[in-house]
Amino acid sequence: MKTAICYYSRHHGNTLKILQAMASVGEIDLIDVTRTKSAQLAGYDCVGFASGIYGFEFQKAVVEFARQQLPQSKPVFFVYTYGGAKGTGAKAVAEIAAEKGCPVLGEFSCKGFDTFGPFKLVGGIAKGHPNDRDLENARRFYRDLQTKLENEVQT
Template sequence: MKTAICYLSCHHGNTRKVVEAMAEAGNADLIDVRTRQAVRLEEYDLIGFASGIYGFEMHESVAAFARQYLPAGKPVFFVYTYGGAKGTGAKVLAQIAAEKSCPVLGEFSCKGYDTFGPFKLVGGLAKGRPSAEDLENARAFFRGLETT
């Protein structure tokens, strides 16, 4: 199964660590949504979207990328990391997927080191995350997607 994971990872690289673990487990292509490369997602059988949680939602640039490039009818999955709270998680991406008749196969989330705003004053939240266990859980989640 040919898989792409479209992601944005800022600050501490939490999301990048998770999607790299998934890519190693299943040989997925990673697409950084900040790069202006020619994207042809219709060539993929499965498409993931990944981001940290910013202001209780996934980063707007990931949602904008999905609106622009997600082909209709493609199976999708979502991945996100968060410091304090999951917020609404992948709600916006799930809405985009529904508008494009894309089945959602699942979501993976885990804590990630966060030093945004006032958290920096106390040394941050979720130190040491994503952990080795989180990354192994991400690999297992991804391998499960490939068998569906």
């Protein structure tokens, strides 16, 4: 299953760590939306969108990338990390996927070390995350996603 994951990961690289774990068990092209302004996503079997949660939402560059680049009817999934609260999670990109008739295969999230704003004063929150268990859960999520998509193709 050839997969593209369009992502934004800064600060501590929490989201990228999760994506690299997924990439270790599948054929995944990671597309940093801050470095790539357009992508040919039609050739992929599915497309993921990934971000840390910033101000309780997906990073705006990922949302805009999805709005501009996501092909109609392309299977999608979402990945995000968060320090304290999930906020609205993947809601903004899920709405774009729905508008484009894209089936949602699943969503993965986990805690990520966060020192943004006031959290810096206390040494950060969600220390040690993503940890080995989070990374294994990410790999399992992607393997399950592969199986799900392969089963849908066969039926």
